[in-house]
């Protein structure tokens with residue numbers, strides 16, 4: 584096979600001090616091992632990809648490594664009898680673009696546990712508009728429903744709402760009959776979030792949350808992408824038996840809270856780890872995303888499509904909070 588293009592992250596050097604990324608041509612033999620080889624058609628940009636490619640976060644477990652925690656494409660070689668050559672698949676999580684070469688490349692090798700047959704109801708492009716962002720929002724919905732979250736308990740507060748995970752959380756919860764209050768620091772995203780189904784869009788400065796361990800109940804539950812102070816405050820305003828799904832750390836990994844909401848209101852703090860989701864649940868949720876949970880405004884969520892050569896610039900934009908919704912990466916020309 585001829586050499587192919589990949590966006591490859593290299594070890595930090597003493598001169599630069601952090602990992603650095605190049606668009607370069609590599610050979611198949613340079614890829615990390617896996618029993619399935621995929622011709623990648625699309626990927627998408629997630630917060631983790633932006634941290635990895637810009638060197639702002641220590642994401643890669645080894646160097647050099649192709650970035651991209653998501654990929655969708657066609658199988659060109661398989662040692663797993665259940666995955667056939669010519670089959671359309673998506674690859675996400677289970678260390679993709681972190682421990683193994685990822686989807687910002689024309690070809691990738693994957694381990695079967697990270698490979699999901701393309702769900703009915705999605706094409707390769709739609710699967711990557713969703714990407715890990717859509718999957719994680721679905722995982723949050725799944726965990727909260729499993730723990731008895733119900734619309735009459737009150738509105739769901741979604742933080743970091745204009746981002747990838749936030750945009751899909753707003754859609755999925757509103758489609759399931761929940762009132763959604765979206766928190767966004769972007770004034771220009773108000774109309775966008777209303778279109779996706781938010782009943783209210785509120786800037787963080789106007790939330791009016793208190794700082795005592797228990798405050799008046801305002802929310803039935805919370806989907807949190809930012810961590811830190813906002814998460815702590817939102818906990819204190821959560822309804823009896825409400826759920827808080829802790830997804831991200833866009834603001835901070837810190838959580839300085841008391842146990843009072845948990846022990847006096849029965850509030851549950853639920854974690855999600857898209858990367859470590861068991862394969863069976865991964866396949867189940869992806870299938871739901873192609874069917875009954877398919878976001879109604881999937882195309883509206885896509886705000887930009889870039890070629891592989893422009894993915895670095897898009898990652899910088901994401902890091903500087905200049906992105907609303909999702910950025911799709913078109914890996915193969917002419918798709």
Ligand SMILES: NC(=O)c1ccc[n+]([C@@H]2O[C@H](COP(=O)([O-])OP(=O)(O)OC[C@H]3O[C@@H](n4cnc5c(N)ncnc54)[C@H](OP(=O)(O)O)[C@@H]3O)[C@@H](O)[C@H]2O)c1
Nearest residue numbers: 630719743744745746747748767768831832833834856857
């Ligand atoms: N647990 C998991 O499995 C999992 C999976 C995927 C992602 N994540 C995490 O979830 C978070 C969101 O990921 P994403 O891919 O949706 O990223 P994204 O598209 O960049 O969205 C993050 C959003 O958070 C808000 N934000 C950014 N910087 C902030 C800051 N300093 N303070 C407060 N808010 C800030 C912005 O929303 P507004 O401008 O609208 O406020 C931004 O659009 C990230 O922390 C990511 O690492 C976790």
